[in-house]
Amino acid sequence: MIDKKEILDSYHFRHACKVFDANKTITDEDFNFLLEVARLSPTSFGMQGVKLYVITDAKTKQNLKPLCWNQNQIDSCSHLVVFTTKTKDLKPNSEWVKDRFAERGLNDAMQKAYLNRYESFHNEGEFTKDIYQWGSRQAYIIMANMLSVAATIGIDSCPIEGFEKSNVEKYLDIDTTKEQVSVITAFGYRVNPQSIKNRLPQDAIVEFIR
Ligand SMILES: Cc1cc2nc3c(=O)[nH]c(=O)nc-3n(C[C@H](O)[C@H](O)[C@H](O)COP(=O)(O)O)c2cc1C
Incomplete structure (x- = not known):
């Protein structure tokens, strides 16, 4: 087990870094480790309907900066990650969703049951109807895990919602009928x-129901 104090120390170390050292690059080994954290992160129904565009090219970062409120994190960071969520493929009964369930080695009846549950979850669910919003929540979970784990190995980060969604999608040539940008994160x-x-005290955000 990892020491609890060390974990909390890394949570204190993590902060929304406003400017990175543009001369320092995260090693491939460290960044691949963070990508593995992303891959192993939980998603609802285990769908993993996300994509991470990892941008290390200086020119691309410079071009994205004005589309991201001119924030200095964008072009000073080592690795910029643009998280997208699938929209079309995450819809109930898409071939992609069917493939995801089929991969689990379930029998036909179980696969059908999962597909039905997935369909009603999206078509009738009070907070799950909007596929973009639902998919984006999964992207945020992945992002959060990456931010926290990055801090444990001394890598700084900044989550970024300050960007012009449609302009970023246009610049990256993203087909928005299939996927859309959820959130951006800078690492360095x-x-x-x-x-x-x-931070608020714990009792301001926690209530035990016993
Ligand atoms: C989803 C999300 C989006 C954020 N977007 C931005 C952003 O665009 N620019 C920025 O400087 N900080 C951004 N932040 C950072 C928050 O302002 C910051 O996490 C918060 O004030 C707490 O500070 P700390 O992370 O340094 O502890 C964002 C944080 C989250 C979780």
Whole structure:
């Protein structure tokens, strides 16, 4: 087991880094480790209907910067990740969804039961009807795991919602009938010390129902 203090130390180390050292690059080994964390992250129904566009090219980062509120993280980071969620393929009864269930080695009756549950979950679910919103929530889970684990190996990061979605999609030539951008994250190494952590006390966000 990993020491609890070490884990919490890494949560204190992680902060929304505003500017990275543009001369420091994350090694392939470290970044592949973070990509493996992404791959192993949980998603609803285990669908993994996401894609991570990993951008290391300086020109591409510079071109994206004005589409991301001119934030300095965009072109100073080592690796910029644009998370998209599938839209078309995640719809109930798509061939892609059928393949995902078929891969599990379930018998025909079980596969059918899963497909029916998936269909009613999306067609009748109170908070799951919008495939883009649902898929994006899965992308955020993956992103959150990557941010936390990055901190455990001394890699800084910044989650980014400050961007113009349709312009980023246009620039990256994303076919929005099939996938759409959910969130962006920058990874690299800080240049400035982090600011003081500002958090509500636990009892402001937690209520036990016993
Ligand atoms: C989904 C999400 C989107 C965010 N978008 C931005 C952003 O566009 N630019 C930025 O500087 N910080 C962004 N942040 C960082 C938050 O402002 C920051 O996490 C929060 O203030 C807490 O500070 P800390 O992460 O440094 O502890 C975002 C955070 C999250 C979780």
